[in-house]
Amino acid sequence: MVKPKGWFAAAALLVLASAISGCAGGGNAPEASGSGSSTSAPSGSASSGDKSLDPVTLKVVVPGGKGANFDEVLAEVNKRLKAELNTTVEFTIIDFADIVQKTNVMLSSGENVDLIFDAPWLHLDSMAAQGYYEELTDLLNKYGQNVLKTRPQQMWDANKINGSIYGVPLGAAYTQARSVFIRKDLREKLNVPAVKTLDDLKTYLYAVRDKEPGITPLIAGGDDVTYSWVNWLIRDDTSVSIRPTNVFGASLMLYYKGNDGKVYNFFDTREPKIWSNIQDVRKLFTDKVMSQDVLTNKTSQADMMLQSKVAASPQMAFGIPKPFNDQLKQVVPDGELEAVRLFDLTPGANLSNFKMDNFISIVKASKHKERAMMFLDWANRQENYDLLEHGIEGKNWKAVGEHQYDTLNNDGGIVSFQLMLNPTLERDWVGTDEETLKYNQFIAKADNFQKDVLTGFTFDPTPVKNEVAQFSTIQAKYYNGLFNGALDPDEYFAKFKAEGEAPLKKIQNELQKQVDAFLTKQS
Amino acid sequence: MKRLLKDFVRNRYLYSMAIPGIVFLVVFSYIPLVGHLLAFKNFQISRGIWGSDWAGLDNFRFFFSGKDWIQVTFNTLYLNVLFIIFEMIFALFIAIFLNEIRLKWFKRTVQSVVFLPYFISWVVVGYMTFVLFNNTDGLVNHLLKQLGLEAFNWYQTPWVWPIILTLTRIWKSAGYLSIILLAAIAGLSVDYYESARLDGATRLQQMKYITLPLLKPQIIILILLGVGRIFYGDFGMIYGIIGDNGILFPTTDVIDTYSYRALRQLGDFSMSSAIVLYQSVMGLIAVVSFNALIRKIDKDSRLF
Numbered sequence: 001m002v003k004p005k006g007w008f009a010a011a012a013l014l015v016l017a018s019a020i021s022g023c024a025g026g027g028n029a030p031e032a033s034g035s036g037s038s039t040s041a042p043s044g045s046a047s048s049g050d051k052s053l054d055p056v057t058l059k060v061v062v063p064g065g066k067g068a069n070f071d072e073v074l075a076e077v078n079k080r081l082k083a084e085l086n087t088t089v090e091f092t093i094i095d096f097a098d099i100v101q102k103t104n105v106m107l108s109s110g111e112n113v114d115l116i117f118d119a120p121w122l123h124l125d126s127m128a129a130q131g132y133y134e135e136l137t138d139l140l141n142k143y144g145q146n147v148l149k150t151r152p153q154q155m156w157d158a159n160k161i162n163g164s165i166y167g168v169p170l171g172a173a174y175t176q177a178r179s180v181f182i183r184k185d186l187r188e189k190l191n192v193p194a195v196k197t198l199d200d201l202k203t204y205l206y207a208v209r210d211k212e213p214g215i216t217p218l219i220a221g222g223d224d225v226t227y228s229w230v231n232w233l234i235r236d237d238t239s240v241s242i243r244p245t246n247v248f249g250a251s252l253m254l255y256y257k258g259n260d261g262k263v264y265n266f267f268d269t270r271e272p273k274i275w276s277n278i279q280d281v282r283k284l285f286t287d288k289v290m291s292q293d294v295l296t297n298k299t300s301q302a303d304m305m306l307q308s309k310v311a312a313s314p315q316m317a318f319g320i321p322k323p324f325n326d327q328l329k330q331v332v333p334d335g336e337l338e339a340v341r342l343f344d345l346t347p348g349a350n351l352s353n354f355k356m357d358n359f360i361s362i363v364k365a366s367k368h369k370e371r372a373m374m375f376l377d378w379a380n381r382q383e384n385y386d387l388l389e390h391g392i393e394g395k396n397w398k399a400v401g402e403h404q405y406d407t408l409n410n411d412g413g414i415v416s417f418q419l420m421l422n423p424t425l426e427r428d429w430v431g432t433d434e435e436t437l438k439y440n441q442f443i444a445k446a447d448n449f450q451k452d453v454l455t456g457f458t459f460d461p462t463p464v465k466n467e468v469a470q471f472s473t474i475q476a477k478y479y480n481g482l483f484n485g486a487l488d489p490d491e492y493f494a495k496f497k498a499e500g501e502a503p504l505k506k507i508q509n510e511l512q513k514q515v516d517a518f519l520t521k522q523s
Numbered sequence: 524m525k526r527l528l529k530d531f532v533r534n535r536y537l538y539s540m541a542i543p544g545i546v547f548l549v550v551f552s553y554i555p556l557v558g559h560l561l562a563f564k565n566f567q568i569s570r571g572i573w574g575s576d577w578a579g580l581d582n583f584r585f586f587f588s589g590k591d592w593i594q595v596t597f598n599t600l601y602l603n604v605l606f607i608i609f610e611m612i613f614a615l616f617i618a619i620f621l622n623e624i625r626l627k628w629f630k631r632t633v634q635s636v637v638f639l640p641y642f643i644s645w646v647v648v649g650y651m652t653f654v655l656f657n658n659t660d661g662l663v664n665h666l667l668k669q670l671g672l673e674a675f676n677w678y679q680t681p682w683v684w685p686i687i688l689t690l691t692r693i694w695k696s697a698g699y700l701s702i703i704l705l706a707a708i709a710g711l712s713v714d715y716y717e718s719a720r721l722d723g724a725t726r727l728q729q730m731k732y733i734t735l736p737l738l739k740p741q742i743i744i745l746i747l748l749g750v751g752r753i754f755y756g757d758f759g760m761i762y763g764i765i766g767d768n769g770i771l772f773p774t775t776d777v778i779d780t781y782s783y784r785a786l787r788q789l790g791d792f793s794m795s796s797a798i799v800l801y802q803s804v805m806g807l808i809a810v811v812s813f814n815a816l817i818r819k820i821d822k823d824s825r826l827f
Contacts, residue, residue, distance in 0.1 A: 101783075104790045123790045130567050130790075216659055223767045248788065292658035295768040296678045298650055309659075461789065469585035469785035469794060476784045477769040486679070486770065499589075 053086040056371045061092045061106060062117040062360075062418035063099040069391045073413045076392055080384065085374050091414060107132045107363065114366040115376070117418045118167055119358045121226070121249050125458050128166035133361040136165040139373040144168075146380040147373075150424040154446050158354035158455045167359030168376060170417055172426040173443040174352040177318045178235065179339040181302075183311050185332070186212065195340045198233065201312070205289045208311045218284065218312045219304055220484050222295040226250040228483035229290065230277040232314040236342040238349040240273045243452075247459055247507060248472060251479060253500075254508055259351060261453050261519050263512045265504060267497050278482055278489050285485030294484045308332050318343070319436030322407065322429065341435075345442055352449035353456075358417050379420040386427070389416045399427070406430040457518045464510045467503040474500040559803070561796035575793075582797035585785060592781075596805075599756045599777040605689045606696075606757075607749040611742065613693045614700035619730055621701065622708045634705075637698030648691060649763035656687070681774040688764065688775065700745060707741040708734060743817060743824045750813045754805040756780060778802060 067073075078088045092113075094102050100122060106113055107127060118124040118133070127133060140148055147168055148156070159169040182195060182204060190207040193200070208217040221227025231250055234242050245254045245263060252274060253266045266274060284290040291297065291310065301313035306327045320337045328335040344350060362372045378384055390397040390405060391413040397405050405427040423444050428437060442448055461468045478496040481487030531538055565578045586592050617637055624630040655662050656677035664674040677683060715733050724732070756777025765775045767784075782798040818825040 100787050104787075108790070108792055123788060126788070126790050292676070293653075293678065295770065296653060296657065296766060298653050298766075465789055465791060465794070466581070466585035466588065469789060469791075470589050472788060473591060473781055473785045474589075476767065477772050479769070480767065481769050503589075 053371070056087050056368050058087060058089045058114045058368060058372055058375055059092065059112060060089055060115045060419070061094065061103065061113050062415055063094050063096050064415065064418055065095065066093055067412040067414065068410055069396055069412055070414060073387065073391050073396075076387060077384075077414070080387075081375070081378065085371065085378060087371055087375060089375065110365050112365075113363050114368050114372045115419075116361055116363055117358065118361050120246055120355065120458075121357065124167060124359055124361070125161060126461065128161050128164075128361075129460060129462065132364055133166040134364050134366070134369055136168065136362065136373070139362070139369060140165065140168075143370060143373040144377045144380075146377045150380050150422040152423070152446065154354050155356065155423075159356055159359070160456060161458050162460075167361040169356035170358040170360060170419070170421040171356035172421055172423040173440070174354055174446055174449050175350060175443050176316050176357060177440060177443060178232070178314070178316050178343065179318055179341045180232070180312055181305060181315045181317075181320065181324075181337050182340055183305075183308075184336040184338040185334050186215075186311055187338075195338075198342065201340055205284070205312060206287075209287070209289050212311065215308065216291045216304075216310045217289045219291040219294055219297060219301050219310045220281075220314055221301065222293075222297055222480050222484055222486075225479060225483070227301070227314050228480055229281045229284070229314070229485065230274060230483040233277050233342070234274060236344065237273060238344040238346070240271075241351055242271065242273065243351065245459070245511060247461065247468065247511060248475060251475060252483075253471075253475060253479070253504060254511060256452075256454065259450065259453050261515055263508050263515060265508045267501050267504060275489075278485075278493075281483070281485035282487075282489055283485070290485050295480060295486050305337065306331065308335060312340075315339070318439035319432055322431060339436070341439060343439060343443075345439070347448045348450050350449055351452045352446075353452035353454060354446065354449075355455070358421070360419055376420070380422065380425065382425050385420055385425045388413050388420060390427075400430045404428050404430045453519065453522075454515065457515065459511055459514060464507050467506045471500055471503040471507060474503070558796060559800045561793050562800040564793055566791075566793040566796070578793060582791075582793045583801070585794060586782065586798060586801070591776075594773070595756075595776050595778050595781040596754070598775065599754055599779075602685060602688060602756070602775075602777065603749070603753045605685060606692045607746060607753070609689050609693055610697050610700055610749075611746060613697035614704055615735075615738075615742070617697060617701035618704035618708060619734060621705055622734070623726065634698075634702070638702060639698070640695045641699040643695065645757075645759040645763035648695065648760070649766070652687065652691065652764050678768060679770050681771050684765070684771050684775045688760070691764065692760070703745065704738060704741060707738055711737050739821070740824050744826065747810065747813060747817075747826050751806055751810045753809050754778065754802040758783065 074089075074091065081087045081089060099117075103116060103118070104123065105111075107116070118127060136144075151169060155169050155171075156165070159165070159167075180201060182201070186208060187195065187204055190204070190211055192204045192207050195201050195204055205217040208215060218229075220229040220232065225231060226249070231244075231252060234240070234252065241258050242252065243256045244250045244252055245256060247254055255264050255266065255271070256262070257264055257271075264271065281290065285292075285294070297304070299307075301310065302315060302324070304310040305313055306324060308328065308331045317339065318341055319339050324337055325335075328337060360376065362369050366372060379388055386393060386397075386399070386405075390407075391410075393399065395408065396410060396412065397407050400406050403426075407429070428440065432440070474496070478487060478492055478500075482489055482492060482496070560572060562582055563578060563580070564572065564575045565581075566572065566575045621630055621634060624633070653661075656664075658664065658674070658676055658678060661677070663677070667674055677687075711734070715737070716729055719729050719733055756779040758777075758779040761775060761777050761780045762783070765771050765780070778798060778801075782795060786795055814826050
């Protein structure tokens with residue numbers, strides 16, 4: 001009768017189970033945790049590398065999908081690891097759609113995990129605040145010289161949480177590469193000149209609508225705020241420098257503007273730039289340029305483009321990855337994608353808080369923390385980095401010079417941005433066109449960015465967590481609909497405001513308070 | 524007491540067969556009851572259940588201080604009532620119909636066909652409904668257009684979704700329920716039917732006056748089981764089919780999806796425990812009152 005049904009019940013149960021097993025395991029924990037250099041006799045296999053190390057299997061949890069070479073590359077990874085560190089790794093790869101819930105349950109149930117991917121857009125700050133992650137400074141100094149060396153000091157400084165390192169920042173650039181992918185073949189067929197600006201893009205989209213009835217002109221992200229059409233355009237508008245505060249992911253309901261250390265509330269300001277974009281995208285929707293299924297679409301935007309169902313979509317890259325064009329050609333033989341880059345290349349025009357988007361953390365409950373750091377250090381060496389990212393050299397890819405690579409039939413390893421991505425070891429594909437390279441190199445240089453005054457600041461939502469929870473549900477009703485054109489702003493913005501204004505105001509005040517405290521401490 | 528002990532000893536093998544069930548119940552149903560404690564704590568995993576601070580009723584605030592909780596509680600209740608009633612009606616139809624079929628192979632085939640959807644995951648069902656109802660190249664709209672009718676914006680029309688959800692639910696679980704009922708029908712004594720036939724009762728009369736009344740206890744138990752979970756929305760179903768489409772929330776958002784959305788960024792276990800406690804207490808009230816109602820109507824059919 002009381003059988004737990006629904007995932008909250010199940011989760012509560014897991015917590016309890018873990019609490020019980022945690023208590024039971026408490027007695028002999030120290031024995032098991034001493035896997036570091038201090039351990040006594042090595043067990044068994046004399047053939048394996050470092051004799052001072054016990055054999056350990058590390059559990060690594062990352063989002064993504066399994067590539068074609070996964071098993072083969074993993075075998076090679078484990079061969080090398082066994083020889084050097086007497087370690088093997090097991091990857092649990094979770095689909096992006098499930099990453100929030102699954103990692104949540106894994107962590108809170110105390111599942112046996114050593115390394116776990118987290119991110120500010122996931123739940124890094126709250127998980128770190130709740131004590132799920134190990135502070136890494138000591139481990140880094142002791143075992144992680146390569147991890148430290150491959151990332152510039154600015155990156156380490158900016159990616160602390162309340163002065164502590166709870167995750168190794170993963171990233172090779174100081175903002176996300178981004179553009180809108182369109183179909184070059186369609187554009188040429190429709191006699192639309194090269195697309196340079198937003199207006200050009202609209203010309204292309206309307207031309208597709210009018211002359212290509214089988215293809216939806218545009219789709220944005222109906223389930224991910226970052227990819228909502230308004231967010232996408234606002235990001236590249238350096239005339240206003242509006243940035244999300246990350247209290248609710250990339251939501252712009254609370255935003256920073258310019259570099260004045262103020263928190264703006266969209267209900268109060270109805271920021272003209274954002275508002276006009278909302279009205280614009282509404283028009284795109286009613287004109288049937290934006291997909292009518294933008295909110296419910298179940299296939300990723302990239303897949304829709306590669307199946308030739310959609311003619312434009314926002315993507316996080318400055319250029320077209322080779323596999324994309326290959327895949328598209330299987331559906332449309334002369335199909336070709338091109339990237340419309342609206343990013344502003346003026347040095348200093350873009351702000352950056354040098355905050356990385358992705359992190360890898362060592363779980364506090366792990367019994368192999370030292371080994372986990374040794375593994376990360378191992379992964380941040382060029383030969384291993386290449387193996388993990390591109391696969392086996394000579395078979396899947398080959399090096400071209402020091403910083404480039406070329407694919408051999410099927411390139412691709414196990415992980416990249418989920419585990420070790422850094423600006424020092426990352427290679428560019430040799431076939432990348434010069435324009436794309438220009439953009440990629442621009443965002444990889446810290447000096448091209450103006451430093452955000454809030455660099456290093458993280459918001460602690462605990463004092464207003466009730467309001468955050470409440471506003472999250474209210475926002476879920478309206479945000480994606482408004483920011484992708486599916487809801488009429490004249491009608492629904494007022495509703496949104498009526499319901500959401502009170503909790504948002506409280507959160508804004510708390511955030512502003514914390515920002516002010518941070519800024520006073522800085523100066 | 525002594526008699527009971529003696530009974531245990533005498534029937535020890537019979538009783539021992541209940542052990543796995545009891546262990547299961549204790550581990551998965553009774554021990555987790557302690558977890559309700561989390562609802563009143565500021566739970567932090569590093570400090571454990573006992574080490575975390577007490578929070579009073581703070582964890583309930585986010586849910587009850589807005590006004591959406593009325594809407595989502597109503598939706599949960601309303602959808603579940605629809606599901607329970609219509610599933611039961613259709614399951615009864617299927618069971619009685621199957622029971623009347625004499626061709627063995629045909630009966631078996633139909634039985635399998637109606638049972639099969641039960642094993643399809645909600646995620647897949649979500650894709651299927653999308654293929655049917657989407658606005659770009661949905662099959663239903665395609666059909667409407669071929670019939671010369673206007674295409675319909677399914678995913679932007681909240682009121683149609685309780686109907687679609689109920690239909691999906693019937694399609695998915697009525698077959699499963701009907702198997703349970705069919706087993707009960709198979710257990711009914713043939714004597715009733717024989718004497719009814721002697722008295723000249725038609726097939727239809729037999730169904731109405733023999734099968735249905737004799738099935739009453741099973742029907743009531745199945746409904747009671749459903750009522751016990753009436754405050755638990757089917758997360759897999761609602762999230763699989765509706766997803767993050769805010770336009771449809773007014774009629775489809777249930778307690779589970781609502782709190783998932785509220786807490787997915789915070790990842791706060793105490794707050795979610797508070798919701799579970801709310802659902803459990805309401806479910807308990809529902810079961811007890813439904814049982815009391817049954818007791819009033821028909822004393823022998825009550826569960827406790």
